[in-house]
Every structure is written in structure tokens, then in C-alpha cells.
Amino acid sequence: MTLVKIGGHVIDDPQERQSFLRDFARMEGAKVLVHGGGKLATRLSERLGIEPRIVEGRRITDDRTLDVVTMVYAGLVNKQIVAALGALSCPAIGLCGADANVVPAHLRPKTPVDFGWVGDIEPEQIDARFIADLLAKGLTPVFSAITHDGGGHLLNTNADSVATAIALACSADFDTRLVFCLEKNGVLCNVDDPDSVISHISRDTFQQLRQQGIVNSGMLPKIEGALKAVEGGVGEVVIKHARNLLTPIGTRITTQG
Amino acid sequence: MTLVKIGGHVIDDPQERQSFLRDFARMEGAKVLVHGGGKLATRLSERLGIEPRIVEGRRITDDRTLDVVTMVYAGLVNKQIVAALGALSCPAIGLCGADANVVPAHLRPKTPVDFGWVGDIEPEQIDARFIADLLAKGLTPVFSAITHDGGGHLLNTNADSVATAIALACSADFDTRLVFCLEKNGVLCNVDDPDSVISHISRDTFQQLRQQGIVNSGMLPKIEGALKAVEGGVGEVVIKHARNLLTPIGTRITTQG
Numbered sequence: 221m222t223l224v225k226i227g228g229h230v231i232d233d234p235q236e237r238q239s240f241l242r243d244f245a246r247m248e249g250a251k252v253l254v255h256g257g258g259k260l261a262t263r264l265s266e267r268l269g270i271e272p273r274i275v276e277g278r279r280i281t282d283d284r285t286l287d288v289v290t291m292v293y294a295g296l297v298n299k300q301i302v303a304a305l306g307a308l309s310c311p312a313i314g315l316c317g318a319d320a321n322v323v324p325a326h327l328r329p330k331t332p333v334d335f336g337w338v339g340d341i342e343p344e345q346i347d348a349r350f351i352a353d354l355l356a357k358g359l360t361p362v363f364s365a366i367t368h369d370g371g372g373h374l375l376n377t378n379a380d381s382v383a384t385a386i387a388l389a390c391s392a393d394f395d396t397r398l399v400f401c402l403e404k405n406g407v408l409c410n411v412d413d414p415d416s417v418i419s420h421i422s423r424d425t426f427q428q429l430r431q432q433g434i435v436n437s438g439m440l441p442k443i444e445g446a447l448k449a450v451e452g453g454v455g456e457v458v459i460k461h462a463r464n465l466l467t468p469i470g471t472r473i474t475t476q477g
Numbered sequence: 478m479t480l481v482k483i484g485g486h487v488i489d490d491p492q493e494r495q496s497f498l499r500d501f502a503r504m505e506g507a508k509v510l511v512h513g514g515g516k517l518a519t520r521l522s523e524r525l526g527i528e529p530r531i532v533e534g535r536r537i538t539d540d541r542t543l544d545v546v547t548m549v550y551a552g553l554v555n556k557q558i559v560a561a562l563g564a565l566s567c568p569a570i571g572l573c574g575a576d577a578n579v580v581p582a583h584l585r586p587k588t589p590v591d592f593g594w595v596g597d598i599e600p601e602q603i604d605a606r607f608i609a610d611l612l613a614k615g616l617t618p619v620f621s622a623i624t625h626d627g628g629g630h631l632l633n634t635n636a637d638s639v640a641t642a643i644a645l646a647c648s649a650d651f652d653t654r655l656v657f658c659l660e661k662n663g664v665l666c667n668v669d670d671p672d673s674v675i676s677h678i679s680r681d682t683f684q685q686l687r688q689q690g691i692v693n694s695g696m697l698p699k700i701e702g703a704l705k706a707v708e709g710g711v712g713e714v715v716i717k718h719a720r721n722l723l724t725p726i727g728t729r730i731t732t733q734g
Binding site: 267268287290291292293294295296298299300302303304306307308311312313314315316318319320321350353357359366368370371372373374 | 524525544547548549550551552553555556557559560561563564565568569570571572573575576577578607610614616623625627628629630631
């Protein structure tokens with residue numbers, strides 16, 4: 221099973237999105253898509269005059285912002301993707317974490333920073349069986365990163381975390397591959413050279429890359445998360461450009477060197 | 478199986494909505510909910526400065542309006558309802574017609590009036606089996622009235638038509654009851670007396686009521702649609718106030734007098 225996570229430009233740009241979805245639809249085997257919302261939610265917030273509240277570089281999800289991300293992620297983007305995949309002979313079903321309670325979450329603690337209606341996921345509570353049932357019916361689940369607290373409240377959740385948690389939950393039953401699509405060709409050896417892709421990273425090589433200061437600081441938590449996923453049972457994590465979905469270009473992260 | 482359709486005030490008013498969902502969650506047996514979007518989409522359109530285009534008293538769904546209704550109906554309202562039902566021990570799954578291609582539709586012909594991205598449903602193509610599978614898993618499907626054309630385009634669809642079509646499709650396998658919740662106690666004998674509910678209408682009594690000019694003209698197409706539904710296999714159609722979901726107050730429409 222391949223779980224692909226997309227976000228950013230490939231969501232925002234209709235042509236990039238359609239081109240990605242065409243590739244995704246052609247991918248063989250069982251697959252799951254998790255998407256962020258790109259800049260669409262920010263743009264809608266601006267048009268509605270919702271003043272962004274940023275703390276420690278991160279947006280606070282107040283009541284109105286939660287409504288906006290629910291509309292954009294779970295509504296507009298999710299259903300547009302589902303309709304597009306359907307037309308590409310890839311029957312899909314759009315879900316948020318609240319649907320069938322498939323991705324339960326809890327409100328992030330309000331200290332030290334109150335991020336508002338933000339959810340943290342409980343990976344061991346993900347309903348992998350429900351996802352497997354949908355896959356068995358030939359459906360491709362398409363997840364937005366909106367979850368709920370089980371008490372009636374929706375929560376805004378990090379799409380990378382949702383993707384990783386679903387991949388971990390499914391890895392008990394499936395040989396699972398997790399692909400993060402970025403706007404880079406992979407983890408780069410030289411941030412100025414888009415072709416300097418490090419083809420493979422394991423826990424050992426990661427230590428070396430970090431010590432040598434080769435890996436860009438923004439990439440460190442992504443690789444750390446990927447290593448935890450493969451150590452937790454995911455077969456491999458791949459970081460690649462959305463345009464290269466069907467090519468081997470990208471960085472593979474596995475447990476062994 | 479009971480299919481309940483809600484719209485209007487019960488969607489717009491958080492307290493009315495919660496109270497309705499509490500009753501709905503308590504209803505016994507397999508159930509499906511179909512919802513409209515109330516005035517939320519109109520309000521969002523206004524805030525975004527989208528000028529409504531009305532032809533023959535009906536709103537035209539242009540590109541921007543389609544985005545708004547997709548956000549509000551398939552996103553905000555749908556997921557809020559799913560989260561609320563989950564908290565009321567009624568595990569639910571939110572769907573639009575594009576999800577799992579469960580409610581296929583086609584673009585309404587552009588003549589005599591071009592209504593824009595509006596869909597007409599193909600009841601015989603509804604995937605009643607998929608709905609039955611969800612019900613068998615103990616899930617309550619919650620439908621927004623957004624559908625798709627199978628060619629990648631979402632369509633804005635009449636929620637009453639979606640409800641009727643799903644009820645008809647399910648009536649082949651289930652003893653199906655279709656409940657339309659309005660802001661009236663039912664079909665009224667005297668429009669000024671909210672308690673003058675006509676408790677039962679069949680094709681015969683409908684002719685009489687119409688000839689006597691008793692039934693309000695706005696109610697005529699609803700009753701005509703209900704009679705077609707019961708003649709097509711739905712066990713009964715009930716028109717009642719959303720507040721009276723668990724009470725017998727309302728108008729039952731059946732084939733026989």
C-alpha cells in the first residue's frame with residue numbers, strides 16, 4: 221500500500237494538481253492520499269478579513285479559522301480531488317478524521333502555547349480496518365487533515381502527522397510505503413543544487429549528515445519523523461517532488477543502510 | 478431504514494441543529510441524513526462579495542458559487558454534523574455524491590435556462606449497496622447535496638432530490654421511510670393555523686385537497702414528489718417540523734388512502 225501526502229503548490233496550482241492526480245491515478249496497487257490545503261485557506265481568511273494570529277511562527281486556529289480550514293480542506297480541496305480522481309478511473313472517497321471516527325485526535329494542551337482548535341493524533345486509535353475495507357472495495361481514501369475530538373469538536377491537524385499516523389496504523393496489515401511530495405526533488409546535499417538529491421538515508425547516515433551539517437535544518441524534523449515511521453513498521457518513506465511521483469528521483473528513508 | 482432530510486433554519490441555528498441531532502441520534506434503526514446548507518452559503522457569498530445571479534427566482538451556480546456551496550455544504554456543515562453525531566454515540570460518515578461515486582449526476586441542460594453548475598440526479602445509478610454496507614457497519618451516512626458529473630466536475634444539487642433519489646434506491650433492499658423536516662408541522666389545512674396538520678395524504682385525497690384549493694401552492698410540488706416516491710417503492714414519506722422528529726405530529730404520505 222502506498223500513502224502519498226501532498227500539500228503546498230501542487231494543491232494551489234490547478235495545472236500542477238491535475239498533473240499530479242493523473243500520475244497518482246496511474247499508480248498501481250492500493251493507495252491512500254492525504255492532502256493539506258496549500259495557501260487557499262490563508263487566502264480565504266484574508267478575503268474574509270480574519271486577522272491571522274501567529275504565535276511562535278504558527279497560526280492559531282480560532283473559531284473562525286477552524287471554519288475556514290474545514291471549508292477549504294474537508295470541503296473544497298477534498299471534494300475537488302475526489303471528483304478529479306473519479307474522472308481518472310480512480311474511484312475515491314473523501315474523508316476527514318471525524319468520518320467513521322477513522323482518525324481520532326485530542327485537543328492539543330493549552331500550555332505552553334494555546335494554539336486553539338488544533339488536534340494531536342492518537343495513531344494507535346486509527347481505524348486501519350475501515351481503511352482496509354475501503355481499499356478492498358477498490359476505493360482510494362482521500363484524507364483532509366481535519367480531525368475531531370470525539371466530543372463534537374472538529375480540530376485542525378498537521379497533514380504530515382495524519383499521513384504518518386495512517387501509514388503506521390496500516391503497516392500492521394499492509395506492506396506500507398509513505399511518500400511525502402514536496403516542492404524539492406528530495407533531501408538535498410547542496411540546498412542550491414536541486415539535483416543534489418541524497419538517494420538514501422538510514423538512521424546511521426542521518427547521524428553523519430547531521431553532524432556534517434549537510435542537511436538543511438527545516439528538513440531535520442521531516443527526516444526524524446520518517447525514521448520513526450520506518451522504525452515503527454512502515455516499509456519505507458520517500459521524500460520527492462510531486463512532479464516525480466512515478467519516477468525514481470527522490471530520497472528513500474529506511475531502517476537499514 | 479429512515480432517511481431524514483433537513484435544511485433551512487435547523488442548519489443555520491446552532492441550538493436548533495444540536496437539538497435536532499440529539500433527536501436524530503436517538504432514532505432507532507438504520508438511518509441516513511441528507512442536509513441542505515441553510516443560509517450559510519448565501520451569507521458566505523455575500524461576505525466574499527459574490528453578486529448573486531438569479532434567473533426565474535433561482536440562483537445560478539457559477540464557478541465561485543460552486544466553490545462556496547462545496548465549502549459550506551460538503552465541508553463545514555457536513556463535518557460539523559458528523560462530529561456532533563459522533564459525540565452523540567451515533568457514528569457517522571459524511572459524504573457528497575462524488576465520494577465513492579455514490580450519487581452520480583449530470584449537468585442540467587443549458588436550455589431553456591443555464592443554471593450553471595447544477596446537477597440532476599440519476600436515481601437508478603445511486604450505489605445503494607455502498608450505502609447498505611455502511612449501514613451494516615453501524616455507520617450513519619450523512620449526505621451533502623453536492624454531486625459530480627463523473628467527468629471531474631462537482632455539481633450543486635437540490636437536497637430534496639438527493640434525499641428522494643437515495644430513498645428510492647434504498648427501497649429495493651430496505652423498508653424505507655423518508656422524512657422531510659421543514660419549519661412547519663406538516664401540510665396544513667389552514668396556512669395560518671400551525672396546528673391544522675393534515676395527518677395523512679394519498680393520491681386520492683391529494684386530488685381532493687388540490688381541487689378544493691386547500692393545499693398551499695408551494696407545498697404542491699413537495700407532495701407530488703412524495704407521492705411519486707411512495708409509488709416508486711418508498712414505504713412512506715412524512716413531512717414534519719424538525720422539532721417533532723420523535724413525535725407523531727406531521728403529514729404521512731402513502732400510496733393508499
